[in-house]
Amino acid sequence: MLRTLTLALLGAAGLGACQEKLASPAECPDLCPGNYDVRDTVLAPALGADSSFEGYVVAGQGSSLRVSWQFPASEDRAVFRFVARPDSFAIGDSIYPYTIDSVALGVTLLARDSTVKGLTIYLYRMPATVDSTVSFTDLDTAFTAANLVDSVVVPDSILTDDFQRMLTGANLARVAIPPGDSGVLALGVQIRANSGTGVRIGGSAGGLAAPTFVTYIQVDQTDTVVARTFTRAANFSRYVSQNPPVFDPDLLTVGGAPSARTILRFPWPDLLKDSAQLVRATLELIPTAPIPGLNGDTAFVQARPLLADLGSKSPASSDGLFFSAAPVTAGQTDTVRLEVRRALVLWQGDDPLPPAFLLQLVPEGSSFSRATFGSSRTPGFVPRLRVTYARKFPFEAP
């Protein structure tokens, strides 16, 4: 009998090893003690608590340069200047003269409107003295046939690429640097296409996309001739626009050059600060006009939580986890929506950040896009912060 009982228990142990469901289907309200309380609320910035500031990133300081021709959004010319090329070459302790064999000039196309065909990029010789005071007129008048260095016909199928032009022989005269320029070469960029359009090319801050100026030389030593190169990087770049947009302090502006940023402050109720669990938060920005831009070249409105509210110089979080971004496209009139729940979590707790965002455009100082949104002073276009939150579950309800 004892053996039988033991075997029976062992059998039951085996049965017990089977897996079964861990949750039971239930139907509310019968089997739902308590109830979830998830609510929506819409917050608008307090009147006057939202403002835009201009002058953060000037043209040319961004990662790319705007170049456009007969483009409704903007008419832009770009210029860059390279680090001076020495007039001799040092080998060991000795200085040798050199002769130029060839010169390679490189530009990188970063964005274009693929619907506009027949794109040609022109490189022009610019005065070596060009600097940040240069105006659109100054540059435009320098784009003459006499100053043309070379051109690049961009295949219609190419959206982005590096283009290099090699100058040899008689063409070297186009990039010859007179002694008075102290070895400095400056180039301007203009485009033409089948219709008005724009492109973005790499600027001096563009990293691998920055313009290049490589000189291939031959150095005459006493008993031999050696080939060497000078590679010069651009140490100045800028683009200028024919008709820069006028900054309107009553609107919320992001983008442009010099770039504008916006600080947006919201009243933040104690309920949301202390005890609500944020489920979703969407920042809604309503454009006051179609957003200018280049077809196919998407920019992004980025929202970052402020670390401290110090006005136009307020520092914002640099932790990408709390960034939010939404694309803006050329001609967009729809509301721009950014999911900002993670940032709003920083507005909660015992030591919250100020309930404010810093808005900016990415890429900043480079894009053709410049968005203007309604502010608290623009009836019908007031920004909104739509917050969905859960209140504490009533666990005590039996």
Add this chain to the structure above:
Amino acid sequence: MPRLVRPLALVAAVALLLLDLAPVVAQSSMFGVRGLGLPGRPLTPRSRATGGSFGLFDGESNLNPAAMANLRSVSAGFVGSPTWRSWKSPAGDASLRETRFPLLFVGGPVPGSRLGLGVSIGSYADRDFRLATADTVILAGQPEAVFDTLSSLGGLSEIRFAAGLHLGDKTTIGAGVYWITGSSRMESRRAFEDTSFISFRQTAELSYEGAGLSVGLTHQLSPAVQLGLLLRSDGKAAVELDSAKAYNIDLPYTVSAGAQVRASPRLTVAASGLFRTWSSANSDLQAQGGIGAENTLELSVGGEFARSARRPTAFPIRAGLRYAQLPFPIRSGDQPREWSISAGTGTRFAQDRAGVDVALEHSWRSDGGPYKERALSLILGLSIRPYGPGGRQ
């Protein structure tokens, strides 16, 4: 040594079974979701096998303190109870299981006296569940599909200090003091079909504390007939939510009476009834948004047939039938009820210093509407009597 092999194998099998089941996420009765949960039954397998009818006369069960005086030796033990259950509800069916340990006891006679003392820990109410629901809610003016999970792990236990005293040869009286305590670790989760809404989770701990008193009586009416009586009051339970006082719940009075008849030297039968005034908690529960509570009546009959008159503890056959009302309805006005049949046996070994008792109980529960449940419980008890069956009397 060989004589120990079989008992040890049996103990190992029991332990294996309990260990096998213990880690599983518990799923108790659907009729324990509301209120304080499914009332516990801190009885030995012997009493459970007889439908609970032997409880008033069983000193090892956590029911009648007067029965403590009937313990003939010091004993200690615990009871484990894996349960397999199937739900039927309008939302769907489910097969679930849980393992509870409804009773742990130590007790025995005080040498040289007519007094029996004991301490036991028993289950008062069981509130383990994990419920999954689906719904559609309106957010930002748009319908959003949501999936919710609400779970509770825990319940209430009672710690009893009891004493029973022989008054003459026929009557025992007893009294018990109860400390009712416990907690439910609760968690709610909501997930949205639209992943723009982040899933969220909230947790809380509900803790309960209260005290109770009981007095009991057993009386040998004739050599074959014994009567039992129990009166108990459980006062109030203070409920705290995350250590902050939330509210109080009135706990019930209990009245129970029963009779045990020794029909023959090998056959003992019993019947008992138990009434609890759970409706005292009704207003407290409703004030918190609950459905409420109703009084309960339990009736049970059962018997034990000793296969050997010389060794009645060697694999007797036990059986019982029980009807009970459950206190916490799922739907207002529809008090759930249950019917149970049970059977069991047991044995003593190691010169009667250790014992194993087993009961199998099948229950049918329903609220008379769409909510139905079947449960199969295996009640396993291990006990030891270190001084032997007649020692330290």
